[in-house]
Amino acid sequence: MSATTEIVTEPILELSGVVAGYGAGDILKGVDLTIAAGTVTCLIGPNGAGKSTVLKAVSGLIKPRLGSIRHEGREIGALSPKARLLLGIAQVPQERSLFPAMSVADNLLMGGHLVKDKKLVRERIDAAMEMFPICARRRHEHAGSLSGGEQKQVELARTLVLDPKIVLLDEPSIGLDPGSRRLVFESVTRLAATGRTVLLVEQNARSGLAVSDFGAVLEAGTVRLTGTGSGLLQDPEVARLYLGATPRPVVPDAGDARHPAAGPRSGRPPRRDHQL
Ligand SMILES: Nc1ncnc2c1ncn2[C@@H]1O[C@H](COP(=O)(O)OP(=O)(O)OP(=O)(O)O)[C@@H](O)[C@H]1O
Ligand SMILES: [Mg+2]
DSSP, X not given: OOHHHHOOSOEEEEEEEEEEOSTTOOSEEEEEEEEETTOEEEEEOOTTSSHHHHHHHHHTSSOXXXXXXXXXXXXXXXXXXXXXXXXXXXXXXSSOOSOTTSBHHHHHHHHTXXXXXXXXXXXXXXXXXXXXXXXXXXXXXXXXXXXXXXXXXXXXXXXXXXXXXXXXXXXXXXXXXXXXXXXXXXXXXXXXXXXXXXXXXXXXXXXXXXXXXXXXXXXTTEEEEEEEHHHHHTOHXXXXXXXXXXXXXXXXXXXXXXXXXXXXXXXXXXXXOXXX
């Protein structure tokens, strides 16, 4: 299966032959990935495969040594992270990234530091608070006093203050309890419902693929398999390696890609019909 042949809308992001790494070694060894505008794509794969490195290459935290990264047809591989933010490419890192001693409201304000029009920032903060009501309810509290799941929602809301076209989410559900995980996956769906493009890295492969139009399996720095989210969920090899169970119909449950023995957990049904 190839997502490239299935995507019918204009690609918003195209990685071709991307080679990148840290120091002397290459971690990404020729990554090809095409992302259609307005879709959710879930990147899964074993620890150390280079999933976070793919997101860093897209957001500009590392530069590709070879290959190209095109955004709406334009090469962006040499642009700084700030330039890519201004193009509308925003990353929510895996680790907690709020300022814990600042209020939730001030954290949201920080999300708009690159936006000159402060009235626009206030409007976007209001919209983000509407989308993530926890931000309004806890606006005056220190961000560090919120639970992990609540903080992740504030991080997502903060990202919206930049009005990004592409949101890169690195393992947003990691370390969260089942209820918070469900909220995070619902948030992915809500982001997509606003027309944004989401590239999601997930260890909870079942839940990640279930809310995604497309999926890709990264192994040892190359994309080994692509398909629709539902297609990959039902692929016997993907199930054996990453879903921790035999293939089954797409149902709302969640397994842990890193722990094949993990059983199903509560999750969500597919977001919408996949493009074919
Ligand atoms: N800043 C860094 N400096 C040197 N090596 C790094 C750095 N960040 C990551 N690596 C190495 O690059 C490889 C790929 O890391 P990456 O974080 O992209 O993997 P991943 O697929 O996201 O893994 P995980 O599922 O554990 O998050 C690993 O071997 C890792 O040790
Ligand atoms: Mg990672």
